[in-house]
Amino acid sequence: xxxxxxxxxxxxxxxxxxxxxxxxxxxxxxxxxxxxxxxxxxxxxxxxxxxxxxxxxxxxxxxxxxxxxxxxxxxxxxxxxxxxxxxxxxxxxxxxxxxxxxxxxxxxxxxxxxxxxxxxxxxxxxxxxxxxxxxxxxxxxxxxxxxxxxxxxxxxxxxxxxxxxxxxxxxxxxxxxxxxxx
Amino acid sequence: xxxxxxxxxxxxxxxxxxxxxxxxxxxxxxxxxxxxxxxxxxxxxxxxxxxxxxxxxxxxxxxxxxxxxxxxxxxxxxxxxxxxxxxxxxxxxxxxxxxxxxxxxxxxxxxxxxxxxxxxxxxxxxxxxxxxxxxxxxxxxxxxxxxxxxxxxxxxxxxxxxxxxxxxxxxxxxxxxxxxxxxxxxxxxxxxxxxxxxxxxxxxxxxxxxxxxxxxxxxxxxxxxxxxxxxxxxxxxxxxxxxxxxxxxxxxxxxxxxxxxxxxxxxxxxxxxxxxxxxxxxxxxxxxxxxxxxxxxxxxxxxxxxxxxxxxxxxxxxxxxxxxxxxxxxxxxxxxxxxxxxxxxxxxxxxxxxxxxxxxxxxxxxxxxxxxxxxxxxxxxxxxxxxxxxxxxxxxxxxxxxxxxxxxxxxxxxxxxxxxxxxxxxxxxxxxxxxxxxxxxxxxxxxxxxxxxxxxxxxxxxxxxxxxxxxxxxxxxxxxxxxxxxxxxxxxxxxxxxxxxxxxxxxxxxxxxxxxxxxxxxxxxxxxxxxxxxxxxxxxxxxxxxxxxxxxxxxxxxxxxxxxxxxxxxxxxxxxxxxxxxxxxxxxxxxxxxxxx
Numbered sequence: 001x002x003x004x005x006x007x008x009x010x011x012x013x014x015x016x017x018x019x020x021x022x023x024x025x026x027x028x029x030x031x032x033x034x035x036x037x038x039x040x041x042x043x044x045x046x047x048x049x050x051x052x053x054x055x056x057x058x059x060x061x062x063x064x065x066x067x068x069x070x071x072x073x074x075x076x077x078x079x080x081x082x083x084x085x086x087x088x089x090x091x092x093x094x095x096x097x098x099x100x101x102x103x104x105x106x107x108x109x110x111x112x113x114x115x116x117x118x119x120x121x122x123x124x125x126x127x128x129x130x131x132x133x134x135x136x137x138x139x140x141x142x143x144x145x146x147x148x149x150x151x152x153x154x155x156x157x158x159x160x161x162x163x164x165x166x167x168x169x170x171x172x173x174x175x176x177x178x179x180x181x182x
Numbered sequence: 183x184x185x186x187x188x189x190x191x192x193x194x195x196x197x198x199x200x201x202x203x204x205x206x207x208x209x210x211x212x213x214x215x216x217x218x219x220x221x222x223x224x225x226x227x228x229x230x231x232x233x234x235x236x237x238x239x240x241x242x243x244x245x246x247x248x249x250x251x252x253x254x255x256x257x258x259x260x261x262x263x264x265x266x267x268x269x270x271x272x273x274x275x276x277x278x279x280x281x282x283x284x285x286x287x288x289x290x291x292x293x294x295x296x297x298x299x300x301x302x303x304x305x306x307x308x309x310x311x312x313x314x315x316x317x318x319x320x321x322x323x324x325x326x327x328x329x330x331x332x333x334x335x336x337x338x339x340x341x342x343x344x345x346x347x348x349x350x351x352x353x354x355x356x357x358x359x360x361x362x363x364x365x366x367x368x369x370x371x372x373x374x375x376x377x378x379x380x381x382x383x384x385x386x387x388x389x390x391x392x393x394x395x396x397x398x399x400x401x402x403x404x405x406x407x408x409x410x411x412x413x414x415x416x417x418x419x420x421x422x423x424x425x426x427x428x429x430x431x432x433x434x435x436x437x438x439x440x441x442x443x444x445x446x447x448x449x450x451x452x453x454x455x456x457x458x459x460x461x462x463x464x465x466x467x468x469x470x471x472x473x474x475x476x477x478x479x480x481x482x483x484x485x486x487x488x489x490x491x492x493x494x495x496x497x498x499x500x501x502x503x504x505x506x507x508x509x510x511x512x513x514x515x516x517x518x519x520x521x522x523x524x525x526x527x528x529x530x531x532x533x534x535x536x537x538x539x540x541x542x543x544x545x546x547x548x549x550x551x552x553x554x555x556x557x558x559x560x561x562x563x564x565x566x567x568x569x570x571x572x573x574x575x576x577x578x579x580x581x582x583x584x585x586x587x588x589x590x591x592x593x594x595x596x597x598x599x600x601x602x603x604x605x606x607x608x609x610x611x612x613x614x615x616x617x618x619x620x621x622x623x624x625x626x627x628x629x630x631x632x633x634x635x636x637x638x639x640x641x642x643x644x645x646x647x648x649x650x651x652x653x654x655x656x657x658x659x660x661x662x663x664x665x666x667x668x669x670x671x672x673x674x675x676x677x678x679x680x681x682x683x684x685x686x687x688x689x690x691x692x693x694x695x696x697x698x699x700x701x702x703x704x705x706x707x708x709x710x711x712x713x714x715x716x717x718x719x720x721x722x723x724x725x726x727x728x729x730x731x732x733x734x735x736x737x738x739x740x741x742x743x744x745x746x747x748x749x750x751x752x753x754x755x756x757x758x759x760x761x762x763x764x765x766x767x768x769x770x771x772x773x774x775x776x777x778x779x
């Protein structure tokens with residue numbers, strides 16, 4: 001992404017906009033999928049974020065921060081999307097392309113445990129974990145991307161990790177108990 | 183790992199591995215295509231610094247701009263003893279010979295207001311309007327409430343300055359002043375605290391009441407009284423509680439009605455207060471039936487206050503209420519057809535109120551006699567600001583389009599004006615003492631002045647304007663500062679734009695300097711008889727399409743249009759003679775339009 005490209009898009013050049021967004025769309029879709037754990041909802045969130053980005057782009061003050069700004073829009077779109085489906089007891093299972101391909105039983109089991117534990121986290125905690133572990137972003141980068149104070153990011157990650165660990169351990173205990181009763 | 187304590191680094195590895203596997207490999211077919219199809223068919227919003235100043239209901243994004251009517255309403259319609267923005271009549275202009283008619287009595291809500299003076303007639307066709315480019319403001323105009331001071335200058339209070347990474351304005355305590363005489367923005371001082379969306383109203387003694395607002399991310403109860411003559415602000419007692427995003431309207435007795443808004447947590451307020459400038463005290467008054475924020479309010483001729491639109495508990499609202507100052511109570515009136523956030527309200531000569539907003543192309547008109555809103559026609563584009571002109575018509579502008587429109591209350595129709603030079607959204611439109619309209623932009627975008635009569639000619643005059651003799655007989659020419667934008671100077675010189683700084687104008691001549699004198703641009707009329715000589719000049723350069731000509735020589739550019747002959751020269755720093763010739767589009771008056779290379 002170059003600043004002149006962003007500036008062209010800011011001036012209403014739609015081709016420039018698509019050229020900016022398309023290459024980043026894969027990572028942004030991954031971000032949305034991992035946060036929402038629902039392919040369809042992630043698609044909707046990505047679309048909404050793209051449309052929002054186009055409409056609001058002229059108001060972007062610093063073209064050099066386009067990437068971070070777009071990531072924030074995607075995360076916010078995920079929050080909005082989740083609010084829309086909040087009435088559901090559980091979001092849908094991941095669609096086919098989100099499902100693991102690996103067939104190794106143990107690994108599948110571990111994945112399922114993490115999946116379940118991750119789903120129990122609030123969306124805000126999922127977002128910081130995805131940005132850290134999948135997008136390989138530093139704490140300051142996450143803070144900028146989400147518009148949060150650095151301390152909030154650190155504490156949110158700490159709480160998220162603790163919650164995930166507790167959830168996994170609870171899951172482990174349940175699994176052991178089930179094995180014992182069997 | 184089952185049954186064991188998992189260290190954080192183990193969790194980190196598990197998460198990273200799981201995410202690598204769980205993340206989808208590609209975007210499903212059709213997702214991007216659909217998104218881009220939607221963006222291709224939708225318009226981008228223009229940058230409106232006010233957008234970021236507001237706390238918005240969760241999950242909703244509101245297109246919000248700053249209607250001038252909010253400024254009129256929030257600032258109150260008038261200063262006792264002085265004419266209001268609505269009432270401001272243009273002083274006899276040396277460059278315009280407009281017919282005059284008495285202003286409607288209904289535009290004098292204040293018993294103490296001066297009788298309205300002569301006003302120009304309504305025979306200025308929109309197509310004859312001309313724009314003059316200005317330098318940009320100092321940055322705090324966006325989101326600010328403009329207040330017209332007794333000397334005719336415009337104070338912008340409570341605006342945003344700078345933006346965060348999302349393009350949202352940051353609160354500011356700066357106060358900016360626009361001087362119509364020099365066509366410049368300048369700092370007028372600072373408030374005691376930073377406030378976005380405060381309650382602002384002019385007070386009878388010439389000071390400005392400022393209360394509440396959003397200092398950073400919340401709301402404050404503090405209040406102050408800003409004195410434009412000193413640039414100093416004095417603290418007032420706190421309001422009973424923090425509030426922001428409401429309306430402030432001066433009542434006929436000089437007190438200020440503060441209605442609605444939101445508290446520090448974003449909760450809507452239905453409560454209202456009266457500020458008494460004589461005692462510097464706040465007292466509660468009647469409450470809104472429909473608590474709301476981001477409404478607009480305007481004082482009516484009968485002393486009532488109309489509060490319309492905004493955001494209530496259900497979102498953008500169509501509802502409106504009337505405040506009766508004699509009883510201190512609000513009463514509901516009929517709803518608008520369109521839910522409007524920060525609608526622009528403009529009082530019309532018959533006492534009714536024109537309502538427009540960026541929410542819709544449909545305009546509405548409120549009749550205080552019936553308490554009902556009716557259709558006022560359809561605009562070509564939605565607009566965010568409105569200002570009642572001296573002739574009773576209303577100029578509406580902003581909203582993401584470069585083309586303002588003029589509303590004729592006698593026919594309930596809108597007519598487009600010439601497009602502005604920039605489509606950047608307009609933060610405020612304010613009637614200036616000479617009858618022209620300041621279309622102010624924030625965020626560093628250049629502002630413009632719309633001259634309602636065209637330069638140098640009376641309405642309905644020949645398409646080729648001629649210099650209009652002044653009382654002294656000397657031809658009058660426009661201020662070069664109003665002809666050339668800083669962008670044009672930058673284009674011609676490569677220098678950074680600064681603030682137009684008019685210096686030393688004399689009869690028939692004016693000049694101004696950009697950026698502390700770095701670039702001097704001057705314009706002066708030449709003797710029409712010189713045209714023959716100019717035409718014979720070997721450096722004569724025809725200007726295609728004008729039937730006129732330009733002569734470049736000695737570093738100056740001579741333009742001729744009909745009876746007009748002017749010189750526009752651009753001088754670099756320290757140079758006694760011009761060395762650059764404008765290559766940008768030059769608009770002179772309403773007839774001369776040349777692109778010179």
